Amino acid sequence: MKILITRFLGTNCDRDVYQWLEQRGHQVSWAWYQDRFSFEGVDAVVIPGGFSYGDYLRSGALAAKTPVMDSVAEFVKRGGPVLGICNGFQILCERHLLPGSLLRNESGRFVDSWVELEVERPSSFFLNRPLGKNNIKIPVAHGDGRYFVEAQELEELQQRQQIWFQYQNNPNGSVANIAGVTSEDGKVCGLMPHPERALFDWMGSADGGLFL
Amino acid sequence: MKNKYLFEVKVLPRDVILDVQGRAVTKSLHDNGHLQLKNMRIGKYFEVEIEAETEEKAELDLKKMIDFVLVNPLIEKYQYERLSK
Numbered sequence: 001m002k003i004l005i006t007r008f009l010g011t012n013c014d015r016d017v018y019q020w021l022e023q024r025g026h027q028v029s030w031a032w033y034q035d036r037f038s039f040e041g042v043d044a045v046v047i048p049g050g051f052s053y054g055d056y057l058r059s060g061a062l063a064a065k066t067p068v069m070d071s072v073a074e075f076v077k078r079g080g081p082v083l084g085i086c087n088g089f090q091i092l093c094e095r096h097l098l099p100g101s102l103l104r105n106e107s108g109r110f111v112d113s114w115v116e117l118e119v120e121r122p123s124s125f126f127l128n129r130p131l132g133k134n135n136i137k138i139p140v141a142h143g144d145g146r147y148f149v150e151a152q153e154l155e156e157l158q159q160r161q162q163i164w165f166q167y168q169n170n171p172n173g174s175v176a177n178i179a180g181v182t183s184e185d186g187k188v189c190g191l192m193p194h195p196e197r198a199l200f201d202w203m204g205s206a207d208g209g210l211f212l
Numbered sequence: 213m214k215n216k217y218l219f220e221v222k223v224l225p226r227d228v229i230l231d232v233q234g235r236a237v238t239k240s241l242h243d244n245g246h247l248q249l250k251n252m253r254i255g256k257y258f259e260v261e262i263e264a265e266t267e268e269k270a271e272l273d274l275k276k277m278i279d280f281v282l283v284n285p286l287i288e289k290y291q292y293e294r295l296s297k
Contacts, residue, residue, distance in 0.1 A: 057281070057282070058284055061284065062281065064281075065280070065281050094284070100286070101284060101286050101287045103229065103230075103232075103287060104232040104233065106230065106232060107232075108232045108233070108235070108236050148229065148286070148287060149286075150228075150286075173230070
């Protein structure tokens, strides 16, 4: 697939995501935050993690209001698949392309550890193969990963199968142990853990290779 | 003719949100003897200077900026007022 990776000032997981996608056999290129794109011939967009705009104001809030995200919103409107990882997930929520918001971890501490994720929605654009197991092992590294959504909306997410992953051991206090969500049609996906950091067994897990 | 208008915007986490920062500061103050402190919630304060022809136009602009990016209504509540310098 032809995949664009967005880059904001402060994005730092871009090169790992590039390598991850290239290893998976995809044709990857960059999308600079100040540029708009027509996304013609583009199969998917990935918004990597990091600290876009230094997490100023709110994580992902300023990055959500950029020309590249205008293009991404247009791409989504036309049915384009988008994956947001960590800061990317925060950006998608701030742009209202995904529901909810990510708050400071309940512990008040930056969490950096491996997590077991229960796959709640087995089929989405970015993870769509029989896994042969219920859980996948992926690392998290975040200070603002506590997913929040109102009770009413949570019910709707559950009904529409929009909960993508749940933590087996919640590291940040996310409501309903949510680690990732998808749009109703499964094309826009966001998760706090970093699948690009679990590509080879020597990394600690190769479950990131199950994506795409 | 354009005038300068000064506003303050006060933002706090919505009541339903666990305020981790407020909790951390409260604990620190308790550890330092301020046991009468019952609760603290911490937010943001903006001082915004807008150039406009009228106060109404300035306020409209401020409201637009608040809705656009300054406040996330899912997790924050806010109030604003004009400052007379």
